[in-house]
Amino acid sequence: MLEKYLKKRLKEKPILLMTHIVVGYPSFEASMDLVKEMVKAGVDLMELQIPFSEPIADGPVILRANQTALERGATVEKCLEFAAKAAGEFQIPFLIMTYYNILYRYGVNSFVSRMADTGLKGAIIADLPPEEGSEYLNTMRAHDLSSVPIFSPTTTSERMAYLNGFAHGFIYCVARKGVTGAQTAFSESLDDYLKRCRSASSLPLAVGFGVSCKSDVDYLSGKADIAVIGTQTLRIMEKDGVEAVGKFVSELRP
Amino acid sequence: MEQRGYYGRYGGAFIPEILVSTFDELVSAFEEAKSDPSFWQEYEEIMHTYSGRPTPITYAENLTRHFGGARIFIKREDLNHTGAHKANNVMGQGLLVKRMGKSRVIAETGAGQHGVATATMAAKYGLACTIYMGETDVLRQRPNVFWMERLGAKVVPVTDGSRILKDAINEAFRDWVSNMDNTHYVLGTACGPHPYPEMVSWFQSIIGREARKQILALAGKLPTRVYACVGGGSNALGIFNGFMNDPVELVGAEAAGKGLHSGKHASRIASGDGSPGVAQGYKTYFLQNNDGQMKETHSVAAGLDYVGVSPILASLGESGRVRFTGATDKEVIDALRLTMKTEGLIPALESAHAFAQAFKEAPGLSGDDIILINQSGRGDKDIFTVADAFDDPHWKTFIRKKAEAYHA
Numbered sequence: 195m196l197e198k199y200l201k202k203r204l205k206e207k208p209i210l211l212m213t214h215i216v217v218g219y220p221s222f223e224a225s226m227d228l229v230k231e232m233v234k235a236g237v238d239l240m241e242l243q244i245p246f247s248e249p250i251a252d253g254p255v256i257l258r259a260n261q262t263a264l265e266r267g268a269t270v271e272k273c274l275e276f277a278a279k280a281a282g283e284f285q286i287p288f289l290i291m292t293y294y295n296i297l298y299r300y301g302v303n304s305f306v307s308r309m310a311d312t313g314l315k316g317a318i319i320a321d322l323p324p325e326e327g328s329e330y331l332n333t334m335r336a337h338d339l340s341s342v343p344i345f346s347p348t349t350t351s352e353r354m355a356y357l358n359g360f361a362h363g364f365i366y367c368v369a370r371k372g373v374t375g376a377q378t379a380f381s382e383s384l385d386d387y388l389k390r391c392r393s394a395s396s397l398p399l400a401v402g403f404g405v406s407c408k409s410d411v412d413y414l415s416g417k418a419d420i421a422v423i424g425t426q427t428l429r430i431m432e433k434d435g436v437e438a439v440g441k442f443v444s445e446l447r448p
Numbered sequence: 449m450e451q452r453g454y455y456g457r458y459g460g461a462f463i464p465e466i467l468v469s470t471f472d473e474l475v476s477a478f479e480e481a482k483s484d485p486s487f488w489q490e491y492e493e494i495m496h497t498y499s500g501r502p503t504p505i506t507y508a509e510n511l512t513r514h515f516g517g518a519r520i521f522i523k524r525e526d527l528n529h530t531g532a533h534k535a536n537n538v539m540g541q542g543l544l545v546k547r548m549g550k551s552r553v554i555a556e557t558g559a560g561q562h563g564v565a566t567a568t569m570a571a572k573y574g575l576a577c578t579i580y581m582g583e584t585d586v587l588r589q590r591p592n593v594f595w596m597e598r599l600g601a602k603v604v605p606v607t608d609g610s611r612i613l614k615d616a617i618n619e620a621f622r623d624w625v626s627n628m629d630n631t632h633y634v635l636g637t638a639c640g641p642h643p644y645p646e647m648v649s650w651f652q653s654i655i656g657r658e659a660r661k662q663i664l665a666l667a668g669k670l671p672t673r674v675y676a677c678v679g680g681g682s683n684a685l686g687i688f689n690g691f692m693n694d695p696v697e698l699v700g701a702e703a704a705g706k707g708l709h710s711g712k713h714a715s716r717i718a719s720g721d722g723s724p725g726v727a728q729g730y731k732t733y734f735l736q737n738n739d740g741q742m743k744e745t746h747s748v749a750a751g752l753d754y755v756g757v758s759p760i761l762a763s764l765g766e767s768g769r770v771r772f773t774g775a776t777d778k779e780v781i782d783a784l785r786l787t788m789k790t791e792g793l794i795p796a797l798e799s800a801h802a803f804a805q806a807f808k809e810a811p812g813l814s815g816d817d818i819i820l821i822n823q824s825g826r827g828d829k830d831i832f833t834v835a836d837a838f839d840d841p842h843w844k845t846f847i848r849k850k851a852e853a854y855h856a
Binding site for chain 1: 460461462463464465466467468469470608609614618621622625626627628724725726727728729736738739740741742
């Protein structure tokens with residue numbers, strides 16, 4: 195379902211944009227304004243991160259956003275209500291991004307059913323390799339939701355093929371070592387890595403971790419299918435407010 | 449990566465994809481070492497010549513007389529180099545680091561003992577070393593910070609989250625995902641993703657292997673009960689491993705803080721407040737809310753102030769093989785006071801939890817019974833906390849004068 199949508203969009207645009215927000219940060223109202231701005235600015239799909247107290251794969255900016263959202267009363271229930279509202283109101287696909295404990299405590303089955311019932315399209319779980327995720331993967335498949343696997347530069351080609359066997363929708367390719375929001379220039383080795391990703395999967399490739407400006411997006415055009423903008427929009431919102439995010443996103447593509 | 453490292457329902461390896469190949473490498477290095485008899489020999493040799501092993505068992509004659517019940521024996525892990533059982537795990541992982549050819553180590557620390565042990569190992573083996581420590585713990589364990597820095601380590605205070613042990617673990621993982629090529633993460637307890645629970649308890653099993661032989665030689669029989677404090681659980685698993693297949697009751701003392709029903713404790717099992725969850729790469733009992741967000745914990749002992757517990761202990765608790773109880777901050781200070789005065793021993797605040805629990809139960813046992821307490825570390829590091837708990841006026845005067853001297 196999601197794969198079809200993405201491939202159709204790709205016929206119209208050289209590269210798609212996926213943005214990310216931490217639900218409830220800095221508030222639920224501001225989160226909804228952000229979604230509105232991003233959709234208006236033309237993003238093709240969005241990750242809604244349900245905050246977790248121990249986000250080990252996230253760098254300092256998203257980590258603090260998680261913490262602040264929790265301190266200000268973000269609960270899983272409120273986040274799911276928010277996600278349902280966003281999915282009902284805006285015509286782009288929304289995915290949940292979070293850590294496994296959120297699903298585990300809620301009940302994997304109930305969580306996935308609820309995602310399906312409220313029009314969400316898939317999920318990215320940062321700390322759930324398929325070896326630990328059979329209940330999750332089976333339930334996602336049964337509900338026709340996309341379970342998005344993660345490739346990293348340290349993933350062997352053999353393992354990419356294995357991960358691809360569980361993939362639906364698209365592949366999330368982590369561009370570099372480190373946590374979200376790290377700042378280093380893309381390198382030539384990224385090209386080789388993306389070639390390996392491409393030969394491991396026929397699904398669209400999303401590239402994230404450190405994509406922060408138009409030149410990054412330009413660089414990825416033709417090499418990947420989706421540019422993922424995560425930490426940078428948080429930085430812009432914190433500095434210049436929600437509207438500045440809309441302007442930033444709309445200028446990422448020609 | 450196969451699905452491995454389960455103990456009943458607990459354990460596993462819930463790791464971000466970027467670390468999968470690093471864990472594969474670690475698992476195979478560990479498996480190789482385990483099946484190579486010369487590795488354990490080399491390990492025992494270094495623990496003997498560098499850390500002073502075997503550590504003795506001391507008969508606590510005065511405490512035995514004081515309680516009038518079971519005969520009390522103490523396994524002296526405080527006599528390890530750097531003053532705690534932490535050295536056992538760290539030196540073992542150090543040998544693995546050499547095998548893997550890495551040049552840098554990182555570690556988390558709560559009380560600072562694991563950090564000091566890691567910094568010591570790094571100095572000896574010529575490795576770069578960074579230690580992550582919650583800001584709260586930096587403040588309450590300043591002497592250990594001083595030693596880590598003198599030993600050449602970089603100490604990074606962690607200012608995110610609740611600023612204690614779990615937050616230091618998260619930060620160490622964040623470092624590792626950027627630097628795994630040259631860096632090994634020396635996790636300090638039997639928690640985290642596979643192979644850490646198994647690997648750390650394997651190195652720590654040296655405690656129990658020695659203790660079983662020693663108590664048989666000293667007392668002519670096995671102990672009725674063995675007591676150990678439980679933070680992450682590495683010293684407990686270390687000593688329990690020696691008696692796992694014997695008719696010996698194994699008792700884990702968690703940090704009951706201000707009381708098991710006060711909500712201000714770090715007891716994941718005995719309090720009944722913990723529940724199964726997945727965080728920091730593994731599944732176990734955590735102190736968490738219904739949403740799965742980790743709660744703040746409290747203990748007078750920084751090394752026990754942790755939201756999770758070894759998956760091996762979670763499973764042994766569920767099967768009933770290990771009995772879990774809690775000792776409160778107050779019981780711990782009282783036990784420490786008594787142990788110092790009667791035996792001239794200074795257990796770490798962490799270890800004093802095992803003493804406190806043993807003291808509650810010793811009078812109910814007979815003179816034929818033996819109890820063995822694991823003194824996992826020495827208490828010198830706790831001088832500031834203990835001086836505060838005793839409200840020691842001479843100490844306060846000293847600190848004031850010292851501060852004035854620095855101002856002058």
